[in-house]
Amino acid sequence: MLRYTLLRLLQAIPVLFAVITATFFLIRQAPGGPFDAEKPVIPAVKRALEAKYNLDLPVWQQYTQYLGDLFKGDMGPSFKYPGWDVHDLILSGLPTTAELALYALLVALVIGVLAGVFASLKPNTAQDYIPMSLAMIGICMPTFLLGPLLVLMFGFWLEWLPVTGWGDLPGDKILPSITLGAAYAAYIARLTRGGMLEIMSQDYIRTARAKGLPEWVVVTKHALRGGLIPTIAFLGPAFAGLLAGSFVVETIFQIPGLGRFYVQAAFNRDYTMILGTTIFLSTLIIIFNLLSDLLATWLNPKLRSQFRGGAV
C-alpha cells in the first residue's frame, strides 16, 4: 500500500509539471497584452510596466523565473488589481470557496447516501423508482439553471431566503450550498444504490442475516462499508466538478470566492491571475483525485490484498 501510494504520488508530479508548463505557454499565446487598455499607454510607461512584470525578458527566462518563484509560493502580482499579489487574492477567496464546497458536499453525501440506501432496500418498487427519478432530474438539471430557479422560488416568490451574498445575512448560505450539492446528491444516490444492490447479494450479508442480526445492523455495519466504495471513488472527480460548479454558483449568488475570481480574471484577461489560479486549482484537483483513489483502494479489501502480498 505504501509503495502504491508513493508510486501514485510520483505519477502526479509530471502531470502537475505539464499543467504548469502548458498553462504558462498557452497564456503567452493570448492576444493582446494585459496593458493594451482602451486608452493607449505611453511607450515609456509601457516599457516600465513590462520591466516591472518581467515581460521584457525572453520567454524561457520568464518561465524559469516563474517556476522558481512558484516553488517559493510566489505567483507574482495581479495585472488588474495593482498592489495585490496573485497568491493573496487566491488565499482571500479560498476559505469562502472551501466552505461552500464543504457544505455542498455535506448536502450531497447526506441526501445522496440516504436516498441511495433507501432505494436499494426495496429495488424495483415505488421506494426505488421515486428517489431514482428525482435523481435523474437532479442530474439533468444543470447548476446554472437550478440556481436561478431556486432563487426565483425561495428568494423572489416565497421571500424565505436571501438571494445573494455569503455570511452577510442569516440563511444566505443555504441556497448556494443546495444549488451546488444537488447534482452530486443525485449521482451519489445512484452510485450508492448500485453499490448497495451488489453488496446485498453477497454471501457475507446472508451470513450476517443468518446470525440473526437486525436488518438495520446488517445494512449500516456490514453492507454500507462495501456499498460506499463507488461513492468514495466518485468523490475525487466530484471535487473537480464542485470547483467548476462554484464558478457558476459564486457568479449567480455574487459570492466573493475563488471561482468568481477565476471567471473575472478570464474576462479581464488578468494573465498572472489566470495562470496562478489555474495552477492552484489544477493542483487541488490532482491531489483530490489521488486521495479518493487511495481511499477507495484502501477500503476495498480485494484491492488492498494485492498490495499486501509482495513488495510492502
Add this chain to the structure above:
Amino acid sequence: MSAQALVNAEKGTSLWADAWVRLKKNKLALFGLGVVLFLIVIALLTPWIAPYGYEEQNLELGATPPSAAHWLGTDLFGRDLLTRLMYGGRVSLAVGLIATSVALLIGVAWGTIAGYVGGRTDAIMMRIVDALYALPFIIFIILLMVVFGRSLLLLFLAIGAVEWLTMARIVRGQVLTIRNQEYVEAARAMGLSTPRILLRHVVPNSLGPIIVYATLTVPQVMLLEAFLSFLGLGIQPPQSSWGLLISYGAEVMEDYPWLLIFPGLALSITLFALNFLGDGLRDALDPKASKD
C-alpha cells in the same frame, strides 16, 4: 412446423434487429428517441418555420408574457422567445453533434490502434490517456477560450478534444476481445492489410458500445457548452444558444420569469431525452454493461 416458420427460424435476427426489439420495449427510451428526432427536424426547418425573423425586434412591445401572437412571450427588445429558442437550439444541437463527432473520431482511432497493436504501444497510449484523465479539463477549456478567443469552431474542438478519453478506453476494451476472434484471424490469414482489417472487421464489430457512448456524450457536451455560455465564455451574441438564453433569463427573472423558465425547460427536456435514449440503447445494444 410450417414452411414459413422454418424460414423465420433460420433467418435468425441480426444484432441490430434484436436491439431494436429490445429498445421498442423501453418506453422512456422511445420517448427520448421521439424528442430527439423532433428536435432535429425543428432545428433543420427553423429558418422556414420560425414564427418571426431572428433579428426581428419590436422595442415598443418590450417584454410580454406568453400570448397568442408570441406563444412563449417576448424579451426586453420585443423579440419572440420561441424564435430565439429555435435558433438557439440549432446552435446547442450543432455543438453537441459536432463536438461529439470530434471526440468519436479521436477516441475510436486511438482506442482501436492501442487495442489492436497492443504491447508497448498500447501501454504508452493508455498511460497517456490516464495522465490526461488527471487533468482538470473544465479549467483548461476556460483557459483555451480565453487564449484563443471565443470562437464557435474552437469551442467544438476544445470540447471534442476533452471528451474522447472515455471513448478511447471503451473502444480499446472492445478491440482487445475482437482481435483474437476467429474471423479476424481468418482475415489476417487471407493477407488483408491492417488498416483494412481494422476498418472492415474490428471497428464495425465494436459499433454497439461506440453508439451508446456517443449518445451519452451528446448531452454532456451540450451541458458543457451551456455552462460556458452561461459564464459568458462560450457562444457570443448575436449568436445564441440555450445556455446564453438561460444566462440572459436569469438576469431578468424577477420581472420576466418566462425568459428563464422556457429556455431552461428546453435544455432540461433535451438532456433528459438524450440520457434516456442513451440508457435505453445501452440496455438494447450492450446488455452486459451495468447501469452505473
